[in-house]
Amino acid sequence: MQDFEQLVESHQDMVFRMLARLTGEREGLEDMAQxxxxxxxxxxxHFRGEAQLSTFLYRIIVNVxxxxxxxxxxxxxxxxxxxxxxxxxxxxxAGPAVLAERAQMQEAVExxxxxxxxxxxxxxxxxxxxxxxxxxxxxxxxSPLGTVKTHLYRARERLxxxxxxxxx
Amino acid sequence: MKQNPVPDARFEAxxxxxxxxxxxxxxxxxxxxxxxxxLPETPAAERPRTWxxxxxxxxxxxxxxxxxxxxxxxxxxxxxxxxxxxxTVLMIESAIALGWLWRTVVSR
Numbered sequence: 001m002q003d004f005e006q007l008v009e010s011h012q013d014m015v016f017r018m019l020a021r022l023t024g025e026r027e028g029l030e031d032m033a034q035x036x037x038x039x040x041x042x043x044x045x046h047f048r049g050e051a052q053l054s055t056f057l058y059r060i061i062v063n064v065x066x067x068x069x070x071x072x073x074x075x076x077x078x079x080x081x082x083x084x085x086x087x088x089x090x091x092x093x094a095g096p097a098v099l100a101e102r103a104q105m106q107e108a109v110e111x112x113x114x115x116x117x118x119x120x121x122x123x124x125x126x127x128x129x130x131x132x133x134x135x136x137x138x139x140x141x142x143s144p145l146g147t148v149k150t151h152l153y154r155a156r157e158r159l160x161x162x163x164x165x166x167x168x
Numbered sequence: 169m170k171q172n173p174v175p176d177a178r179f180e181a182x183x184x185x186x187x188x189x190x191x192x193x194x195x196x197x198x199x200x201x202x203x204x205x206x207l208p209e210t211p212a213a214e215r216p217r218t219w220x221x222x223x224x225x226x227x228x229x230x231x232x233x234x235x236x237x238x239x240x241x242x243x244x245x246x247x248x249x250x251x252x253x254x255x256t257v258l259m260i261e262s263a264i265a266l267g268w269l270w271r272t273v274v275s276r
Contacts, residue, residue: 004207005200005204008200008203008204009200012195012199012200013193013194013195015195016193016194016195017190017191017193019193020191020193021190021191026191026193029193030196030199033195033199034202034203034206037203038203038206038207041207041208105182105183105185105186106186106189108186109183109186109187110191124187128184128187128188129187129188129189129190131188144270144271156183156187159183159187160180160183163179163183164179
């Protein structure tokens with residue numbers, strides 16, 4: 001039990017970070033984080049160390065988020081309000097000088113990520129934010145390596161196209 | 169028309185940097201303590217479901233057997249004896265096998 005407490009301590013920020021990016025939300029993440037660790041706790045007796053614990057945990061996070069999406073019956077997790085925000089951002093950011101500001105870019109990327117499919121958002125987050133290799137992402141998502149590479153490339157292209165349109 | 173276009177290389181670098189930058193989110197204070205109170209004493213090991221796979225395999229085998237018997241009844245053997253049909257079936261099976269091999273072995 002003490003080991004598990006240490007495990008929570010060392011991974012909790014990563015779990016919140018991942019949940020924040022995958023859901024595009026900042027509030028109400030605690031329930032999902034709690035569910036993630038409860039699933040990990042229940043699954044630990046079956047964890048045989050074939051994969052890294054972090055890989056195992058990432059997989060649980062992805063499943064928790066997918067379940068949350070399913071529960072909300074909204075695969076894109078975008079609400080009309082978010083779409084409005086997105087358009088507002090696109091127009092207000094017409095000045096490239098403003099867009100070039102890192103904070104603005106960050107905000108724009110967050111908004112762009114929300115427009116992608118959950119799978120694309122997951123792959124981009126795992127690769128860029130979490131620095132996972134293609135092989136690790138393939139293991140986390142239980143997908144072939146080639147598929148992961150293709151999805152990653154296409155997801156980034158989609159995001160890039162979206163962002164390019166904003167600065168037109 | 170673009171107004172003051174951002175150079176592509178710079179744009180790409182900024183996009184990568186923004187993707188790499190994690191949101192400023194941290195676990196709330198006392199999250200760990202609250203979580204620990206929710207946990208059962210020991211992780212409940214799920215009951216092994218060892219019976220499910222053999223039962224499923226038996227049902228699938230039965231289904232395949234019934235379908236094969238029906239197909240033979242309706243003249244599948246004669247139909248398969250035609251070289252063009254046999255060749256087509258073999259090619260389809262080979263493609264499926266190669267696809268499976270690629271997915272499960274080569275691309276992992």
